[in-house]
Amino acid sequence: MQLAKPLSTLGVLLFVSPALAQSPTVVGFxxxxxxxxxxxxxxxxxxxxPDGNAHHAALIFFNELRTGGIGEPVNPNLIGDYSGFGSVTFEVDIKVDSLTDFIGNDIARPFGLKLIDRDITGPNGSSGVYVDLAVLSSFNQPNWTRVSVTIDDPTSAALPPGWIGFGDDDPTTFEPILPAGATFASVLASVDEVHLTGATPGFFFNDANFDMRIDNVTFIVTDPSLGTETCSGVANSTGAGADLSLSGSNVASANNLTVQVNSLPSNSLGYVIHSLGxxxxxxxxxxxxxxxxxxxSIGRFNSQVLDSGAAGAxxxxxxxxxxxxxxxxxxAVAGETRYFQLWYRDNVGGVATSNFSSADGITFQ
Structure with missing residues (x-):
């Protein structure tokens, strides 16, 4: 296997797919x-x-960017039932030029993702789930930085690590919780609103001078996965390991298999490789x-080079x-197990290098 062959010498196949379940939605403003x-x-x-962005430049309690509120603009690609997807990933680029208190001292503030189902109403109103994406400060994000979260199983009743529910309060700790009967899965089965916000449930803040920018709000979903992961991807320049998943059909004669890879560096070139071992x-x-x-048996799809684009997928x-x-x-024939992985280019500390995604194996019928 010749990993050193320059990708620049090969033809580039840009990632294009019309189906939401296989294609990122990127809001670039x-x-x-x-x-x-x-x-x-x-x-x-x-x-x-590059180009457009959402610019928070004001004295405010917290930054807020949302879609789907009653009587407000809506991006329909981000709203609805997530339960039919294999995984759901949100990614967003952020840059903090300045974040200070009212006398000019540098401060830090939370930045997270909030998903709301207005049909689930608790004592505190509409309910939902929240996860922190980053701690904002001019020290943490002086340059464009991508932050992300992946929901590996939208049908999980339990809150994944790091997520909290809101809509009610725990009677003992007074911390926010989901109302009785509501679960992580029930919220994700009917997402009415998506918020990128500093309004962490259960916390209150004084106003602050924000000068920050948001760009490339990205929503990536996959079909329910086939196969089994055999190894994880090593962290790349985004800070995460590239994650490969398989979807479609495990019937060899159907010739319907899709390889999806998320959490790649932007505009990275790579190609899929496969083997029987x-x-x-x-x-x-x-x-x-x-x-x-x-x-x-290792084979390379090196005539079909993929470009991760701005979405990193x-x-x-x-x-x-x-x-x-x-x-x-x-x-591919029934009874055999084949393994798939992506080899891709990266740049770490200004040095060109390569990396590999996670690998999945699938047994064909």
Whole structure:
């Protein structure tokens, strides 16, 4: 396997897919558009990452950017029933030029994601779930920084680690909780509003001087996964490991398999590799990551190079009747297990390198 072959010498296949379940929704605020959002930000045509952005520049209690409120703008791609998806990922680029108290001292504030189901009403009103995405400060995000969260199972009744519910208060601790009978899954089955906000449930803040920008609000969903993960991706320049998932059909003759990879660096080039064997080879050829495939059966889709674009995600549907192999194309057949992984370019500390996504194996029928 020749990992050192420059991707620049190969043709580039841009990631394009019409289906929401396979395609990121990216709100870039280009041209100063609101993208279906409203809040205490001004939508500007310049200054983003790149071009347009939502600019919070005011003395306010907390930053707020939301979609789906009653009588307010809505981005329909972010609203609705999440329960049919295999996973849900939110990503957003943030940059803090200044964040100070009323006398000019640098301070830090929370920044998180809030999902609301107005049909679930508790003593404190509409209910939902919240997770912190970052701690905002001019020290933490002086340059554009991507923050993200992935919901691995939207049908989980239990709150994932780091998430809290709101709409009611715990009678003993007085901390926010979901109302009786409500669960993480019930909220995600009917998301009416999405907020990117500093209004952490259960906390109160004095006003502060915000000068921060938000761009590339990205919503990525996958179909329910097939196969089994055999190894994880090593953290890349985004701070997360690239995550590969499989969807479609495990029937070989159906020729309907999609490889989805999220949490990639922006505008990273890479291609899918596959094999009949799996192992863990650390840092092959000087790579930052681990090769999780093994054997002479390793094949490379190196004529179909993928570009992660601004969203940091790719999707690829291999032709199962013509899988690249050393001795020539082969077909997937019932009874065999094949393993898939993405090899991709990255830049760490100004040094060009490569990395690998997680790997999944699927047994075909």
């Amino acid at each position: 280009d041209g100063g558009s609101d993208g279906g959002f409203i809040g205490n930000a001004v939508f500007e045509a310049t200054g983003g990452n 799996n192992a863990v080879v650390a840092n092959p050829g000087g790579s930052e990551g681990n090769l999780c495939l093994a054997g002479a 790719v999707s690829f549907s291999p032709d199962l009747t013509s899988l690249p192999a050393v001795g020539g194309p082969v077909s």
